[in-house]
Amino acid sequence: MLDKLTELLKASGVYGWEITDEKKNGWEFYFIRHALDQHRAKNVEHITVKVYQLTDDGESIGFASSEIAPTASQDDMEKLVADLAYRATLVKNRPFTLTPPPEESVSAGKASDIADISADFIRAMSELPETETEDINSYEIFACDVSRRLITSTGIDQIEHYPSSMIEVVVNARREGHEIELYRSYYSGTCDAAGLRRDLEKTMAYGRDRLIAKPTPVNGTIDVLFSGSNACPIYSYFAERMNASLVYRQMSDYEIGKPVCPAFTGDRVTVRAVRELTNSSENHAFDSEGALIRDTTLIEDGVAKRFIGGRMFASYLGLTDSFNPTNIEVTGGTRSAEEMRAGRYLEAVEFSDFQVDEITGDIFGEIRLAYLHDGDEVIPVSGGSISGSMNDFAGSMLMSRDSAQYDYMKIPALTLLRGVTVTGAL
Amino acid sequence: MKAHFSDYLSGMKAGLREMIRILRKEYDYVSVLATDSRGINVRISQRSRSVASETMTTERGIVVRVCKNGQYAEYAFNQFDPAAPGKAAAEIQGALEAQLVMLRLAGVKTYDTPLLPDEAQTLFVEKETLQLPETVDVKALVDRLGALSDKGMSLNENAVECIVTAQSTHICKMFLTEKRDLCQSYVYSEGAAVLVVSREGNTQVAYESLSGLCGPELFDGFDAKIVKAADTAAELLNAERIEPGEYEIIASPEVTGLIAHEAFGHGVEMDMFVKNRALGAEYIGKRVGSDMCTMHEGALCAENVTSYAFDDEGTLAGDVTEIDHGILRTGICDALSALRLGVQPTGNGKRENFEHKVYTRMTNTMFDSGEDSLEDMIASVEHGYLLEGMESGMEDPKHWGIQCIIKMGREIRDGRLTGRVVAPVIMTGYVPDLLGGICMLSPHREVFGAGGCGKGYKEWVKVADGGPYLKTKARLG
Numbered sequence: 001m002l003d004k005l006t007e008l009l010k011a012s013g014v015y016g017w018e019i020t021d022e023k024k025n026g027w028e029f030y031f032i033r034h035a036l037d038q039h040r041a042k043n044v045e046h047i048t049v050k051v052y053q054l055t056d057d058g059e060s061i062g063f064a065s066s067e068i069a070p071t072a073s074q075d076d077m078e079k080l081v082a083d084l085a086y087r088a089t090l091v092k093n094r095p096f097t098l099t100p101p102p103e104e105s106v107s108a109g110k111a112s113d114i115a116d117i118s119a120d121f122i123r124a125m126s127e128l129p130e131t132e133t134e135d136i137n138s139y140e141i142f143a144c145d146v147s148r149r150l151i152t153s154t155g156i157d158q159i160e161h162y163p164s165s166m167i168e169v170v171v172n173a174r175r176e177g178h179e180i181e182l183y184r185s186y187y188s189g190t191c192d193a194a195g196l197r198r199d200l201e202k203t204m205a206y207g208r209d210r211l212i213a214k215p216t217p218v219n220g221t222i223d224v225l226f227s228g229s230n231a232c233p234i235y236s237y238f239a240e241r242m243n244a245s246l247v248y249r250q251m252s253d254y255e256i257g258k259p260v261c262p263a264f265t266g267d268r269v270t271v272r273a274v275r276e277l278t279n280s281s282e283n284h285a286f287d288s289e290g291a292l293i294r295d296t297t298l299i300e301d302g303v304a305k306r307f308i309g310g311r312m313f314a315s316y317l318g319l320t321d322s323f324n325p326t327n328i329e330v331t332g333g334t335r336s337a338e339e340m341r342a343g344r345y346l347e348a349v350e351f352s353d354f355q356v357d358e359i360t361g362d363i364f365g366e367i368r369l370a371y372l373h374d375g376d377e378v379i380p381v382s383g384g385s386i387s388g389s390m391n392d393f394a395g396s397m398l399m400s401r402d403s404a405q406y407d408y409m410k411i412p413a414l415t416l417l418r419g420v421t422v423t424g425a426l
Numbered sequence: 427m428k429a430h431f432s433d434y435l436s437g438m439k440a441g442l443r444e445m446i447r448i449l450r451k452e453y454d455y456v457s458v459l460a461t462d463s464r465g466i467n468v469r470i471s472q473r474s475r476s477v478a479s480e481t482m483t484t485e486r487g488i489v490v491r492v493c494k495n496g497q498y499a500e501y502a503f504n505q506f507d508p509a510a511p512g513k514a515a516a517e518i519q520g521a522l523e524a525q526l527v528m529l530r531l532a533g534v535k536t537y538d539t540p541l542l543p544d545e546a547q548t549l550f551v552e553k554e555t556l557q558l559p560e561t562v563d564v565k566a567l568v569d570r571l572g573a574l575s576d577k578g579m580s581l582n583e584n585a586v587e588c589i590v591t592a593q594s595t596h597i598c599k600m601f602l603t604e605k606r607d608l609c610q611s612y613v614y615s616e617g618a619a620v621l622v623v624s625r626e627g628n629t630q631v632a633y634e635s636l637s638g639l640c641g642p643e644l645f646d647g648f649d650a651k652i653v654k655a656a657d658t659a660a661e662l663l664n665a666e667r668i669e670p671g672e673y674e675i676i677a678s679p680e681v682t683g684l685i686a687h688e689a690f691g692h693g694v695e696m697d698m699f700v701k702n703r704a705l706g707a708e709y710i711g712k713r714v715g716s717d718m719c720t721m722h723e724g725a726l727c728a729e730n731v732t733s734y735a736f737d738d739e740g741t742l743a744g745d746v747t748e749i750d751h752g753i754l755r756t757g758i759c760d761a762l763s764a765l766r767l768g769v770q771p772t773g774n775g776k777r778e779n780f781e782h783k784v785y786t787r788m789t790n791t792m793f794d795s796g797e798d799s800l801e802d803m804i805a806s807v808e809h810g811y812l813l814e815g816m817e818s819g820m821e822d823p824k825h826w827g828i829q830c831i832i833k834m835g836r837e838i839r840d841g842r843l844t845g846r847v848v849a850p851v852i853m854t855g856y857v858p859d860l861l862g863g864i865c866m867l868s869p870h871r872e873v874f875g876a877g878g879c880g881k882g883y884k885e886w887v888k889v890a891d892g893g894p895y896l897k898t899k900a901r902l903g
Contacts, residue, residue, distance in 0.1 A: 028527060028783070029525075029534075030783065031537075031639075032537050032700065032701050034534075034535070035534075035535045035536060035537035036497065036499070036529065036534050036535065036537055037537045038497075038498045038499060038500065038783065039497075039499045039500075039522070039525045039529065040501070040502070040783060041499075041500075041501050041502075041522060041524075042500065042501070042502035042503065042781050043501075043503050043517070043521065044487065044502060044503060044504045044781060045504065045505065046504075048728070055691050056568040062477075063476060063477075064476070064477040064478065065476075065477075065478045065479070065480070066478065066480070067479065067480055067484070068538070069486050069504065070504065070505050071505050071506070071507075086565055088477070090477060090564055090565050091470070091475035091476055091477055091568055092475060092566045093473075093474060093475055094473075095534075108705060115524070115528050117530055118525075118528060119528055122529075122532045122534065123532065126532075126533075131531065135700055137702065137703060138701045138703070166884075168882060168884070170539070170703060171700075179702075179824065180824055180825050181703060183823040183882055185882065185883055185884070192876075208631075219670050219671070220471055220670075229700075246473075249471070249472075249473050249474070249475060249587045249622075250622075250624065251586070251587065251629065253624070253627060253629070263763070273720045274700035286869035290884040312474070313474075316473075329886060330853075342743075352820040352821075352822060352827060352828075352829035352854075353820035353829060353832055355816065355818065355831070357631075359629055359631055360629055360630055360631060360850075361629075362850050364850065364852045364903075365829070365852075366820070366827060366828075366829035366852070366854045368822070368827065383827070383854070384831070384854060384901070384903065385852045385854045385901075385903045386903075387667075387850075387852050387903050391627065415686075421667070421670065421903065422670070422672070422903075423671070423852070423854070423902070423903025424672035425854075425900060425901070
């Protein structure tokens with residue numbers, strides 16, 4: 001079918017086109033406690049076609065896209081190409097050139113054994129050290145072997161295979177007739193059994209502490225320490241604001257060669273887009289438009305160095321060798337864990353849903369568990385919320401030297417935002 | 427006109443029926459959900475314009491559910507030859523048996539579940555629409571959204587971008603078993619106007635949406651939304667931070683919907699009862715809100731983006747009274763959870779798409795209205811906020827915590843709006859306290875369906891929610 005579709009597109013006279021063919025072979029297992037609720041398998045193919053049209057005067061380019069069923073007939077394909085060719089003429093954008101073929105060959109990877117990956121997850125979950133007061137409520141395992149092929153009018157024909165896994169786990173903790181739950185979802189390439197066990201043991205400990213937590217007493221501002229994956233949105237904020245789509249549309253005011261905040265009194269962040277991180281679910285050789293993914297420094301020591309992004313907006317900013325980043329690595333911390341953990345601060349470890357708005361800079365999250373540290377005294381607290389703006393925190397934030405990886409993000413293990421507004425629960 | 431049911435699905439029916447017959451020799455229960463939903467998605471801004479055929483719910487595929495010896499399993503695929511149903515049946519059996527081999531080696535036990543009933547039923551529904559996404563005049567729509575984006579930019583001197591999106595989806599689904607034959611076709615549409623403003627390093631985003639159980643004709647109502655977004659953007663640029671504390675609040679209908687969704691929407695999804703993940707299971711028949719608090723949930727209790735005729739398990743749509751004058755009466759339930767709990771399914775079994783598992787999910791979640799005017803509600807507030815615009819929310823059904831991120835609050839002092847605006851506002855608290863504090867409700871109700879809802883952090887489906895203006899107390903930060 002792809003051959004026929006390619007021939008139709010070549011003969012259509014359109015300015016350019018892309019075909020993405022993604023095949024997924026997935027296994028899924030749903031457990032209640034450790035009993036199997038359901039098992040599921042899927043074998044699907046998704047073919048997406050994108051057509052570009054340049055106006056005769058070369059002043060504007062338009063594009064339109066659609067998925068087409070892998071079982072589509074010749075008539076279906078002809079109609080699709082005609083529809084897209086017409087629709088692409090209706091939208092007018094500043095012109096840009098399409099991604100050329102890469103100068104170097106791309107590794108294709110290999111098919112993954114989803115039976116082995118699934119078995120590894122099931123074994124890892126069965127070996128967790130559950131107790132009478134902390135145990136596993138339920139979990140869902142997703143293991144998928146993905147192949148992605150991209151064919152374009154510029155001569156790109158690349159294919160890659162990669163594994164993509166996820167496990168969602170609900171942990172229960174109970175005390176004196178009261179039970180709570182803690183939610184976790186872990187994305188990865190394959191099963192990281194040791195990492196899963198380590199984090200779930202910590203989660204069970206958080207459950208114990210949340211059951212004895214006092215209402216968050218603070219009403220005002222305090223330094224807040226992030227010591228887990230909740231810090232990821234803080235660093236996504238920096239990475240997103242370096243994206244050409246936000247910069248070009250004036251939703252980010254970062255400028256190359258200038259600091260990402262007016263003044264630094266804390267650590268200076270360095271942000272890199274990287275091709276590979278160990279067992280990341282986002283280890284791709286090329287992006288959705290065929291551009292090679294390369295290790296690239298976006299922010300260095302707090303100074304914007306290079307914008308990054310997809311072909312259209314990157315072209316508008318005059319960027320070459322650009323791509324849609326996948327993995328992000330953040331460094332720049334200057335302090336040990338001991339130095340980070342000094343004085344009075346709130347260590348927030350469980351939120352309902354911690355968010356950072358990459359456009360406004362607003363941060364917010366309801367506190368499900370935090371530890372109020374004051375010298376040697378540590379009090380578990382729960383309830384209330386934190387809020388503020390990264391516009392105020394970016395220059396004074398502190399980071400640890402050591403790092404931690406959460407799927408496609410490798411970030412400082414500890415992050416301290418200074419002077420965060422806390423609404424207590426009392 | 428009627429939203430015409432998919433010819434593609436009609437052409438598959440005989441083959442799928444034969445596949446079911448073959449699979450029934452091996453399995454105790456077999457059902458098929460086949461989908462063919464098409465759409466249009468136009469996105470216009472000052473610096474980027476695109477047209478696509480995909481929306482959140484466009485799909486074409488098949489999912490087969492089987493049960494053998496109390497163990498349920500599913501197989502999802504999108505290449506079916508109606509002339510070769512035996513080949514598909516063999517593929518399904520082979521894939522599921524391979525999983526069972528691995529599961530047996532791992533020593534996994536089954537969560538034994540009774541057999542789903544299969545009573546004879548036929549249904550063919552084609553709902554009314556004025557236009558279809560497949561045949562809409564795309565050029566006219568692009569031009570109209572372009573003009574709206576230009577208008578948005580002209581309404582605020584600090585505007586840096588105005589994004590206008592329009593999506594319309596023609597849903598076609600067919601549910602088959604040995605004895606059941608259900609087909610439905612309907613169209614829903616949704617749109618959004620997003621105005622980004624920036625002044626001296628302060629960037630704000632104003633958002634207005636519209637949605638309905640109708641075709642692209644919905645977008646005729648965009649003009650007022652653009653004006654409202656521009657007004658909101660101007661207010662956000664001058665907004666202050668709120669002083670943290672507990673306040674009297676008046677929730678606008680959009681925020682009321684968010685509270686409904688997060689408070690006792692997720693909290694009474696009964697697949698959570700099966701897993702003992704919801705405190706609500708222990709509160710059936712007990713008080714969870716004030717006398718004024720009545721809440722409905724169901725595809726039939728409003729007409730919006732998720733008002734279907736039957737759910738993804740072939741259960742007919744319903745209208746459930748979840749909370750009746752403050753007393754929690756019941757939850758909502760998918761078919762398998764209903765079997766496990768010994769209750770009737772409510773028509774709330776939904777999938778993200780054919781590739782995904784069914785969970786109990788919301789459809790329209792609505793607070794009932796009251797008799798208080800908004801003016802009287804404002805006049806009754808000593809110091810509080812009128813909350814407008816939803817950003818996001820998160821539930822905690824096991825502990826009844828709630829997080830609502832709200833766009834802005836208008837300060838009320840001594841019964842009057844002061845003109846002071848705070849933003850953003852994070853509302854947190856304990857659900858029974860929030861609902862227990864409800865003391866005034868307006869007669870007017872609105873439904874909002876432009877967003878999506880996840881289960882945890884995945885399984886995104888369309889939902890709608892809403893209600894009247896609602897007065898209660900909450901902790902704001």
